[in-house]
Amino acid sequence: MKTRVTLLGPPASGKGTQADLLSRRLGYSILSTGSLLRAEIEKQTDLGRQAAELINAGNLVPDEIVVAMVTGRLTGDKFLFDGFPRTVAQAEALDLVLEERGMPLDIAIHLEVTEETIRHRILNRVICDNCHFVGTRGGNVAQDATACPRCQEPLKRRADDTDEVITHRLEEYREKTAPLVPYYQQTDRLVTITGRESREEVYERICQVLEIEPQFNEASTTPS
Ligand code: AMP
DSSP states (O other): OOOEEEEEOSTTSSHHHHHHHHHHHHOSOEEEHHHHHHHHHHHTOHHHHHHHHHHHTTOOOOHHHHHHHHHTTOOSSOEEEESOOOSHHHHHHHHHHHHHTTOOOOEEEEEEOOHHHHHHHHHHEEEOTTTOOEEEBTTTBOTTOOBOTTTOSBOBOOTTOSHHHHHHHHHHIIIIITTHHHHHHHTTOEEEEETTSOHHHHHHHHHHHHTOOOOOOHHHHSOO
16 A cells, blocks of 8 residues: 555646645545645735745745755654645655655555646536535536535635636646656656546546545535
């Protein structure tokens, strides 16, 4: 069984959705740098103000900031990273920290999707800050829904989920994050899964890779 995992892929490839499902299945929490940064923005901290400008323009946040944010939160010996690392420098820093602690990263799961799917998902994406539910309007969420189908807290749109910003986020992905594919391939830790299928199919495939039995929880996999 693989217990130290990172989910890698372009924006809206399903990293957040799968991290949420896996976290419920595995019982340990997700380290999502995007969610941590959005929480800083919400709290209006100095880091949040700095991050908001970069995120809303579709840029990555500097490596030192995210690496410090993650390493400060590493406890236990099981990890599920969502959206981290996003550069080779971050991956090297993570490898160093985990190897020093004698618990190297087991696997990087690369979710592959087309640009057309990404744009469709981003323009229809809604999120819940409270329970980390991620939905698509017209898909698993009704077009006019205002409350999270799982916890009833308000559904929100992300400030960076616009047509304009996504173009730059995709450029950042191609230039800075895509090199992680060969990085993990070289050390035999990469598995690529097509993220185009339904969330349940992708989840089942990931469970196979992690050598765990999928468990379908009505509330988490098929929100009404
Ligand atoms: P996400 O929620 O993973 O899509 O992240 C939203 C935004 O937060 C990204 O577009 C980046 O601006 C920033 N961000 C999240 N994770 C990282 C990371 N590991 N390195 C740099 N920037 C990040």
